[in-house]
Amino acid sequence: MTPTDTRVKPDGLHHLAIATADIKTQIAFFTDVLGCELVALYWMHGVKGAWHGFVKLSDTASIAFVQSPEIAGTRTELGVSHSGTPGGACAPGTMQHVAFNVADDGALLAMRDRIRSRGVPVFGPVDHGFCKSIYFAGPEHLTLELSTSKAAIDARAWIDPEVVALAGITAEELARFKAPAKYHNDGPPLPQPAHDPAKPHMTHPEMRYRAMLATPDDRYTRERSDTEPPVKIAAE
Template sequence: MADDTPLRKLQTQGVHHITLLGADRQTSIDFWEGVLGMPFIFEQPNLDDPEEGHLYFDPGDGRLITIFTNESRAPTHRRVPMVPGAVHHLALNVSQATFWQAPKRLDARGIPHSGPTDRGFMDSIYFTDPLGFLIELASYRFEPPEGCRHADVMIEAHRIRVARGDYNIDREHLADAIELLVERTQQTLSPSRAPADPY
């Protein structure tokens, strides 16, 4: 028998937490807090597996990254298999100031990495956790206008890029998107907001 209930969305409001399989407890703390600077905020047993611990870290936005630990899981540094349905990587937001220090700070620990990678709208650097899971440090090349989010800038930059037939979003699209959002969201007393040359 068919259900006549209309289809409705389950509206999300952000990522609550991400849980990853980690190595042993101390290796996990040393990586997530000792390398990535995430405060270790609490722990308890894995409520679905009493052989495992469950560590909770604050990635910097008050949400949670949690790690299942097991004292029998030692660091392997082998790349996690890339298979359909698997998580490819975890991207963590860092400031431009931190981003440009990342290669030197990873090198000091002997952690292999990709080096800075140009992504047009952001800069990225890639390396793996102690179990071979790919981590990305991502740093936006822009700040959104007051009252707007990064996503607001990205959708406008995408529309501009597509209209121009460009391959990917780059700095010019971002600058034009920010200008458009400011015009749309902030008032002015000027009769015209057109570009001008006062020189």
């Protein structure tokens, strides 16, 4: 049962997984250049031949990396798989750029110095009104940003009526987007919905995917879970 709660929504980023053909280089960059400590590196659960690495942003947020033989053989194409610049184009649904948070203006400038001290060019800060940002590149054509805000974004000031109209968003839709419906479920957990091709779907082979959709949640959890860490540590 889902409790009646207006907070039935994501409350932050747990981890963002980045594909890589060189996980060591990515880990070296994020640890040395950005100062994020390595906290996990293991065989990815349920994905044969793949490695999964995590570097820590905070106690509840990480940047993750996935390396597999298939990724190593996949071609990078600027303007398709990667934007290459903060304003560059890339394919719909891909990550155009990612911005990490820092506490304040002083931390932003300190991070600029840290990154430059490792020989990596950094541009900014640029004041965007609701945040200040610096921009730089990471390995394998990542487009990266660090940002800081003094307050939450004020939707009254930052939702542009011109862009709303150009995006085809009606007044009714805008009101719904600004105040999403609350959700609660006083009954039993909901089963998978009926298959609707118009909805977003993962791209597993069709027969496998349909079998996954028909699998009860408790069975899926039982069969897919892997809770044992690769290194056994003594209880404290």
